[in-house]
Amino acid sequence: MKTVLIGVGQAGGKLTRELADFDSRMGFEAVLGTLAVNTAEADLQELPFETVLIGQDRVKGHGVGGDNELGAEVMQSDSQEVLASLEGRITAEAEAIFVVAGLGGGTGSGGAPVLVKELKRIYDVPVYALGVLPGRNAGAMYQVNAGRSLKTVAREADSLLLVDNDAFRSSGESLGEGFDAINREIAQRVGLLFASGEAVEGVGESVVDSSEVINTLRSGGVAALGYASGESADTAEGNINTVMSTTRRALMTGTSLPEASRADAALLVVAGVPDQIPRKGVERARRWLEDETGSRQVRGGDFPLQSDRIASLVLLGGVERSDRLQQFMERAKEAQKAAETEKQRGDPAEAWQNDELEDLL
Numbered sequence: 111m112k113t114v115l116i117g118v119g120q121a122g123g124k125l126t127r128e129l130a131d132f133d134s135r136m137g138f139e140a141v142l143g144t145l146a147v148n149t150a151e152a153d154l155q156e157l158p159f160e161t162v163l164i165g166q167d168r169v170k171g172h173g174v175g176g177d178n179e180l181g182a183e184v185m186q187s188d189s190q191e192v193l194a195s196l197e198g199r200i201t202a203e204a205e206a207i208f209v210v211a212g213l214g215g216g217t218g219s220g221g222a223p224v225l226v227k228e229l230k231r232i233y234d235v236p237v238y239a240l241g242v243l244p245g246r247n248a249g250a251m252y253q254v255n256a257g258r259s260l261k262t263v264a265r266e267a268d269s270l271l272l273v274d275n276d277a278f279r280s281s282g283e284s285l286g287e288g289f290d291a292i293n294r295e296i297a298q299r300v301g302l303l304f305a306s307g308e309a310v311e312g313v314g315e316s317v318v319d320s321s322e323v324i325n326t327l328r329s330g331g332v333a334a335l336g337y338a339s340g341e342s343a344d345t346a347e348g349n350i351n352t353v354m355s356t357t358r359r360a361l362m363t364g365t366s367l368p369e370a371s372r373a374d375a376a377l378l379v380v381a382g383v384p385d386q387i388p389r390k391g392v393e394r395a396r397r398w399l400e401d402e403t404g405s406r407q408v409r410g411g412d413f414p415l416q417s418d419r420i421a422s423l424v425l426l427g428g429v430e431r432s433d434r435l436q437q438f439m440e441r442a443k444e445a446q447k448a449a450e451t452e453k454q455r456g457d458p459a460e461a462w463q464n465d466e467l468e469d470l471l
């Protein structure tokens with residue numbers, strides 16, 4: 111799927127760079143172009159592709175400090191500049207646009223939904239978002255921001271591919287090192303998804319096509335992506351159980367949104383050396399996915415790749431009813447309530463004006 115990437119905010123820019131690096135390292139050529147947009151000048155300076163600094167009149171290149179309403183406002187007022195920078199980049203070859211952002215901060219959280227909406231007014235290709243949820247340990251502001259942004263971007267985008275930062279975190283790393291590791295995990299999974307349908311070697315009937323990715327995401331809402339790999343045997347027969355177990359792990363422990371397994375639609379992509387991909391194993395894994403997701407729309411396809419491993423990539427479309435997402439929305443609502451209480455407490459004048467304490471006389 112030939113894709114144009116637009117990173118918004120710091121996490122968005124870093125992830126876009128990681129995705130573009132993975133694509134070029136693997137020689138996939140699925141990433142057609144990249145652009146990064148931010149309110150913080152320093153974050154843009156580190157990126158090796160074209161960038162647009164927005165909101166200079168309001169924040170003078172210093173970022174919006176977690177204020178996602180301000181992030182949305184500056185994206186709205188400077189959207190023409192961003193759209194102008196994209197001209198010529200979204201060519202007839204482009205099959206999708208991805209707006210990439212961390213949903214917990216200010217610029218990405220507020221700016222991504224606005225940009226998605228603007229892009230959808232102009233372009234005919236699907237406009238997707240790749241959004242990062244803050245982990246459980248991130249502060250209340252991040253949870254509230256992400257809750258509001260998630261709701262909006264899921265409504266505006268053709269689909270929101272969601273990544274939970276807690277899904278890939280391993281212990282003992284600093285926050286920065288942790289993010290770099292998470293970004294590499296995301297880039298590998300999402301990079302393979304972009305490249306699905308791009309493979310030229312050994313093109314056959316069973317090879318996955320970009321339209322299958324688009325059809326799986328067609329129901330809109332929230333999507334998730336799972337991945338797992340195992341050592342490949344020399345023959346297809348020897349890989350029947352491996353494909354079953356990588357598919358199981360991809361859904362159960364390898365997904366970008368843990369515990370999201372009920373879905374409206376799914377796509378199973380099996381990557382490996384073409385004559386080592388077992389038809390029987392793929393079919394069995396696809397049927398297992400139908401049972402687990404409760405969906406009758408489970409597509410399947412191969413991704414020919416020269417590798418000594420065999421991998422399952424599972425794309426789930428329409429996972430908004432999953433427990434994990436409900437839990438997150440609860441977390442965001444509670445954080446919002448706590449912030450409101452704190453605000454009232456913080457303003458001494460309120461204590462004199464409200465009716466919580468009755469007057470004596």
Ligand SMILES: Nc1nc2c(ncn2[C@@H]2O[C@H](COP(=O)(O)OP(=O)(O)OP(=O)(O)O)[C@@H](O)[C@H]2O)c(=O)[nH]1
Binds near residue numbers: 119121215243275289
């Ligand atoms: N996966 C991942 N998450 C990140 C990274 N950097 C930040 N985050 C998370 O993304 C969220 C948003 O952070 P940023 O992208 O730094 O914020 P921003 O959009 O630039 O907004 P402002 O700094 O307020 O202008 C936070 O919830 C962080 O937890 C990263 O490199 N990778």
